[in-house]
Amino acid sequence: MNPIQLRLIFEKDYQNKLKAKYSEALNAIYKDDIRGYKYAMNSIAVLIPICGGKYIISLDKKHVETEFYFGESDIGQGPSPEENAKIVEDVRKNLADYFINRNIRETDSMIETLEKIIEGKSPRKPLHYRNYWNSPKDSIIHEFCLSEIWGGSPVSCETFDLDIEDVKIILYGYKMFREFHLNKLNSYLKRYGTSKLHTRTYWIDR
Numbered sequence: 001m002n003p004i005q006l007r008l009i010f011e012k013d014y015q016n017k018l019k020a021k022y023s024e025a026l027n028a029i030y031k032d033d034i035r036g037y038k039y040a041m042n043s044i045a046v047l048i049p050i051c052g053g054k055y056i057i058s059l060d061k062k063h064v065e066t067e068f069y070f071g072e073s074d075i076g077q078g079p080s081p082e083e084n085a086k087i088v089e090d091v092r093k094n095l096a097d098y099f100i101n102r103n104i105r106e107t108d109s110m111i112e113t114l115e116k117i118i119e120g121k122s123p124r125k126p127l128h129y130r131n132y133w134n135s136p137k138d139s140i141i142h143e144f145c146l147s148e149i150w151g152g153s154p155v156s157c158e159t160f161d162l163d164i165e166d167v168k169i170i171l172y173g174y175k176m177f178r179e180f181h182l183n184k185l186n187s188y189l190k191r192y193g194t195s196k197l198h199t200r201t202y203w204i205d206r
Helices: 003-009 012-030 034-042 081-093 095-118 164-192
Strands: 044-050 055-060 067-072 126-130 141-146 198-203
Touching: 003 012, 003 164, 012 034, 012 044, 012 055, 012 141, 034 044, 044 141, 044 164, 055 164, 067 081, 081 095, 081 198, 095 164, 126 164
Parallel strands: 055 141, 067 198
Antiparallel strands: 044 055, 126 141
């Protein structure tokens, strides 16, 4: 799949088509639970089709982290109170940047891992599995995960391998998701500045 085709998958029109299919599949799971259905639909940030469009993965909106905790120790289990004070002071000097980096680090880590898988530089295997324990066996709603470093599955249910072409689509989806989340974070800073961001310390020893 070339870059133009990849981009089209994540354009609004195609995402709306995926959302319609996803909505129908969610209805089969939630049935009369309207509240649960609405919550699941409203959580969607980006939808990713895999296996030739047979299944759909949802990357859900992330909670915006605004409180940052820094542990300190008197017995060597972490920075000393003096060292921790310096760490927190440095963070506060660049709080907006720290806020952005802290909130996108998991997504950046996943992007880096997926790139390594595509390059053949990671031992981890990309997997997918049927989401929701009560979903029909032919449900199009699937979840994405990576095998553990030693090759085991991080989930207890049956998993299926993904080929590299699907991994490329998922990678692009994560990049679109990063863009979506970054816009959300920048909007937060534009609205509130750093007035609602807090740094807190705690004792690791307790």
